[in-house]
Amino acid sequence: MSSNTYDIAIIGGGTSGLVLANRLSEDPNLQAIVLESGEDRSSEPNTLTPADWTFHTIPQNNLGRQITVPQGKALGGSSAINSFLFTSTSKANLEAWKSLGNEGWEYHVFEEALKKSFTLHKPLSVTEGKGPLQLTLAAPEGLWEKAWLDGLESVGFARSDPLSGHFGGPIIAPESIDPKTKQRSYASNAYLDPIRSRPNLTIRTETTVTKVLLEKPSQGADAIAKGVQFVSKDGTSQTIGVRKEVILSAGVINSPRLLELSGIGDSDLLQRLRIIVIIDNPHVGENLQNHLFTGLVFEVRDGVDTIDAFFRQEPDAVAAAMQDYGTKGAGPLSTSNIVTMAQLPLPEFHSQNGRKEIDQLLSAQKPASPPTTSAFAVAHEAFVRTTLTTPSEAVGNYLSHPLSRGSVHITSAAPENTNTNTNEGLSIDARYLSHPFDLEVLARQVRFMEDTITRAEPLTRYLKPYTKRFTDLEVAKDYVRRTADGAYHYTGTCSMMPRAMGGVVDNKLRVHGCANLRVCDASIIPIEPTANPQAVIYAIAELGAGFIKEGTL
Incomplete structure (x- = not known):
């Protein structure tokens, strides 16, 4: 073991990892280190497009092709490459997490943690909150923004607040853009930059963790994380010691990968790869979920302005956009250009006949692969059924709550695979549409949206x-x-729920069977959030920091 020992080791300097770094290092007596595979690009003008983990799913049987799975590889992680949109999830979604056995995850607790993360800049210089992340909420001033809101309201869907926990209508989404600088506000410049000089916080970039060093003192006792093994920038393998806790914040792909490489996972898989089994838990890497979407195209009348030329990257349009951004901080380069959206219900399932049809579809159609556990499958289906049949709940502008569940598993024990940007030594299978009910719902959403737009x-x-x-x-x-x-929007591979139901971590994010190892990132989410998960992950990290302070400080 290295002579370098820290109280807390945070594996992954992404969205959640940097929130933890900020909050935990508030205690000057706590020595914390962050180990991040990517570079520190926070001072570069092109930090909006850093290097990624370029993963792919295996070929998807029901789609006939592979799907790309980008993950941020830089300080700030995926908060440095996402589409800026900052929308929370529904109150019902959080209550569903709690109902799985996660005491303490009431919506008001989650909402309080979320509000701790941001400052919202609204039109007319109105601000809400005092959190590090800077959000901009635009006024619906443009032709298309007004037409979208007014059009959907005309067919019965009133405007919604994307941070209220209640959906059901069109929204203008806040963006993680600082209105003063007109630049991306993300975990690195919001949470890390203001506290980089803290003497009790060490940040190591271009440092790839290959294993958590675990000890199991005796039969039946919890394992203990004693340190972390990693490959440094010069290619050498090193270790550090840990006095209090190791926290995995490596993301939906790399967190389960590191658990398996460290001896926590399905014993059959680990033994086949000649990895010593520390904790036998077949649920590690399972329950992978993601939003599935498709689109409809409507042609605009001649003479109506759009920004299509910019999206086609026509030279004149790009030059004009650069000019607007450089001189006024305005134009297509100052925004994601997709702030108008809608989280809508699916009315055909609200009638008695609609509810009966859902029951028939769910009883007749079984997933192509077995669920993590039957108890979780029953709870998951019950939540989706309730969401679809409740008029006040939204099912999304895409498949918000899929029943299809995939997996992420290692295929090799070679530590060097963790230092590549590819699928080497890893199998990602999203199993899209493996539950036939997902196809039924998404096809009906397509039909419903086509009808709605043509009447709006x-x-x-x-x-x-x-x-x-x-x-x-x-x-x-x-x-x-x-x-x-x-x-x-990948979630679920280290799900938070009791182990018997299919969980990897408990309600305080502690890995089942290990005394001082936690996971704090999107992988702990057991049921897919209603919308873009950026806001949800910030809230989870703020909550996680609180749990760790309660347990160790």
Whole structure:
């Protein structure tokens, strides 16, 4: 063991890891270290496009192709490459997490942690909150923003607040953009930069962890994390000691990977790869979930302004955008350009006949692969059924709560695989549409949105006449199979719930069977959030920091 020993080792300097670094190092008596595989790009102008972990799923049987799985590889992690959108999840979603056995995860507790993370800058110079992350909420001033909100309201969907815990209508989403600098606000410049000089905090970049060093004192006793093994920038293998806790914040792909490499996972898999089994838990790496989406295209009437030329990267449009951004901090480069969206219910399932149809579909259609546990499968289906049949709940602008569940597992014990940006030594299988009910729901959403948009005056006045294509449900299903893609909203591979139900961590994010090892990132989310998960992950990290302070300080 190295002579370098710390109280806390945080593996991963991404979104959650840097929140933890900030909050835990508030105690000057606590020595903390962050180990991050990527570089520190926070001072570079092109930090909006840092290097990624370029993973891919294995070929997806129900889609007929592989799907890309990008993950941020730099200080700030995926908060440095995401699409800026900052929308919370629903109150019902959090209550579903709690119902799995996660005491303390009430929505009001989650909401308090979320509010601790941001300062929201609203129109007319109104601000809310005092958190490190800077959010900008735009006013609906443009033609398309107004038409979207007014159009959906005209067909019965009032505007929603994306941070309220209640969805069901169109929204203008806040973006993680600092209104003063007009630049991305993310974990690195919001949480880390202001506290870099703390003498009790060490940040090591280009340092890839290959293993958590675990000891199991005796039969039946919890394992203890004693240190961390890693490969440094010069390629040498080193270790550090840990006095209090190791926290995995390596993300949905790398957190389960490191657990398995460290001897925590399915004993059959680990023994096959000649890894010493420390904790036998077949749920590690299972329950991978992601939002699945597709799109509809409506043609705009001649003479109506759009930013299509910018998206096509036409030289004149790009030059104009650069000019606007450089001189005024405005234009297409100052925003994600997708702040108008809608989280809508699916009314056809709200009637008595609709609820009966859901029951028939769920009882008749079984997933192509077995669930993590039958208890979790029952709870997951019950939550999805309730969401779909409750008029006040939204099912999303994509498949918000898929029942299809995939996995992430190592295929090799070679530590050098963790230092590549590829799938070497790793198998990612999202199993999209492996639960037939997902196809039923997404096809109906396509049909519903087509019908809704074609009725949404005044939005329709800017669109050319449109002939409906998806009145036949089977046609919509075929379209989904051919065009659906995964969002970059992966969760679940180290799920928070009792081990007997399929969990990897408990309600305080402690790994089952280990006294001082936690996971704190998107992988602990047991049921996919309703919307973009950026906000959810900040809230989880703020909560996680509180749990660790309670338990160790």
